[in-house]
Amino acid sequence: MALDTVLVRVDGALDAALDRLIMLLEIPSISTDPAFKDDCERAADFLVTDLQTIGFEAAKRATPGHPMVVAHGGPDAEGDLPHLLFYGHYDVQPVDPLNLWHTEPFEPVIEDVAGQKVIRARGASDDKGQLMTFIEAMRAWQEVHGELPCRITIFLEGEEESGSPSLVPFLKENAEELRADIAMICDTGLFDARVPAIVTQLRGLLAEEVTLKAATRDLHSGFYGGMAQNPIHVLTKIVADLRDENGAVTLSGFYDGVDELSPDLKAQWDSLGFQGDDFLSSVGLSTRSGEAGRSDLELMWARPTCEVNGIWGGYAGDGFKTVLPAEAHAKISFRLVGTQDPEKIHAAFMEHVNARLPEDVTAEFGNGHGAPASVMSTDDPAFETARQALSDEWGMEAAFVGAGGSIPVAGHFKDILGMDAMLIGFAKDDDAIHSPNEKYDVESFHKGIRSWVRILGALSGAV
Incomplete structure (x- = not known):
């Protein structure tokens, strides 16, 4: 032969x-x-x-x-x-x-x-x-x-x-x-x-960066605390609202273009015997997060994600500097599947943030660059x-x-x-x-x- x-x-x-x-x-x-x-x-x-x-x-x-x-x-x-x-x-x-x-x-x-x-x-x-x-x-x-x-x-x-x-x-x-x-x-x-x-x-990827701004300068917390808006408080609440109690992403239209696995592919993945518990324990973790009701390989390969990759603002050095920061920042990424549209998700992310801004707080966004799955x-x-x-x-x-x-x-x-x-x-x-x-x-x-x-x-x- x-x-x-x-x-x-x-x-x-x-x-x-x-x-x-x-x-x-x-x-x-x-x-x-x-x-x-x-x-x-x-x-x-x-x-x-x-x-x-x-x-x-x-x-x-x-x-x-x-x-x-x-x-x-x-x-x-x-x-x-x-x-x-x-x-x-x-x-x-x-x-x-x-x-x-x-x-x-x-x-x-x-x-x-x-x-x-x-x-x-x-x-x-x-x-x-x-x-x-x-x-x-x-x-x-x-x-x-x-x-x-x-x-x-x-x-x-x-x-x-x-x-x-x-x-x-x-x-x-x-x-x-x-x-x-x-x-x-x-x-x-x-x-x-x-x-x-x-x-x-x-999976595709969408990378977002957002900055929230409030006062014109950092404020003394003894004078302004409890009275002025703290952009870190606002940002953390906005970020927390990106996922619900079952791990699903809350952005409007986020799951448009996300298909279910075919029975044949799901059976093939199940037959691989992947041990999610062992996968997590190898990095010191024991409890799975993310969407409820999905297999481990589905979560890794076939479901979209929303993750906070960095969040910062105010004073983070040794000791305390008791200020209300003028700005707070976050970097957030979305892994995309199916035919999810990065541009539509970028628009939905901005809408999500803007809808939760109180008086005196404004948002500035990065370009939201990404690529589909x-x-x-x-x-x-x-x-x-x-x-x-x-x-x-x-x-x-x-x-x-x-x-x-x-x-x-x-x-x-x-x-x-x-x-x-x-x-x-x-x-x-x-x-x-x-x-x-x-x-x-x-x-x-x-x-x-x-x-x-x-x-x-x-x-x-x-x-």
């Missing part, structure tokens, strides 16, 4: 694949720090050269920031063969605090941790190890069969860890070139140490095909899962390129991404390559 010979090739070439990953990890491509601009260029050059060696037409594309890498390979789209777009990012987070690293962050090592071999370096899991699983799968297909199983476009970004300022303009300017049947994003993880997953829904249509047969291929590799039933956080590129692919994305990754919860001593299991790297071989073979009918 075409697939089996490629898998054998992956197994036999693992050491060489690790060597290539180590060379990429040695490049300190920290996108947030201008001091590493040349290193970001070097990382892009490395990937261009590597892709060219396996038959891709690859090039580095300039942006106002760090370059993109775009590569095309495989047969022209004909008949039933799919055209796939693969996305990853080659930039990494800063390494601070350096004193907490047990090894040099850009001198990769392979260590034994509790009987499991791991690759220790900045970017090992996020995202160099992950993107190289896909490139190595392409290399194995090319070396065994002399060609790729279908038409493939590879799109690698160099600014993901610094807010992706060049991404949207680049997508818009190159939409025709980058558009494919479906996108593959390798920047996620396993559900747990053994269960593979395809992320099919990502991304929900992929699993009705596309490609999703079930990929899920079965993952299950075959890992020996465990792969799951369609949600993600509590946001991965904006998936939404941009949908909005700008008009295509859904499969988010498939092999990271583990203990990989310490963005933290000192980041690692990626060698097993994740190895089985990640094998997983992509299986997925591409199944989608292309080359089994």
Whole structure:
């Protein structure tokens, strides 16, 4: 079988694949720090050269920031063969605090941790190890069969860890070139140490900031206390009113666009055996909050939230300064699901605040910047095909899962390129991404390559 010979090739070439990953990890491509601009260029050059060696037409594309890498390979789209777009990012987070690293962050090592071999370096899991699983799968297909199983476009970004300022303009300017049947994003993880997953829904985010103002200056509480408005009192009451006694958000129209889980997806999530009590106890908590009557995974993946991220005002130093502050401030975020509209929720938030302002207190608002949720249509047969291929590799039933956080590129692919994305990754919860001593299991790297071989073979009918 075409697939089996490629898998054998992956197994036999693992050491060489690790060597290539180590060379990429040695490049300190920290996108947030201008001091590493040349290193970001070097990382892009490395990937261009590597892709060219396996038959891709690859090039580095300039942006106002760090370059993109775009590569095309495989047969022209004909008949039933799919055209796939693969996305990853080659930039990494800063390494601070350096004193907490047990090894040099850009001198990769392979260590034994509790009987499991791991690759220790900045970017090992996020995202160099992950993107190289896909490139190595392409290399194995090319070396065994002399060609790729279908038409493939590879799109690698160099600014993901610094807010992706060049991404949207680049997508818009190159939409025709980058558009494919479906996108593959390798920047996620396993559900747990053994269960593979395809992320099919990502929560959106709306960030709000509000300032309440009362008197023209801070006031002496002995003279004005009990008589003048205290904006901290007003703000805390407004914030408390954002949720009711059952944990539901009270903004007008907030739940417009929030759908119930399908019975099939709910059953699949229930079968994962997630232990919410253990999840909370790992951070010293014992009691669940949030909407009543919802499962733990629903609350994490499929329900919207309202959280106060910061609140301040008045004097917070040592001792007491007995004043009524002139201003009080809060930062509040909403995680969004389904088709919730960030602009409508921003307007509802302002209405909520303004309706509760007493005389002598005014409100000023930030821009309320946000992005909607991304929900992929699993009705596309490609999703079930990929899920079965993952299950075959890992020996465990792969799951369609949600993600509590946001991965904006998936939404941009949908909005700008008009295509859904499969988010498939092999990271583990203990990989310490963005933290000192980041690692990626060698097993994740190895089985990640094998997983992509299986997925591409199944989608292309080359089994």
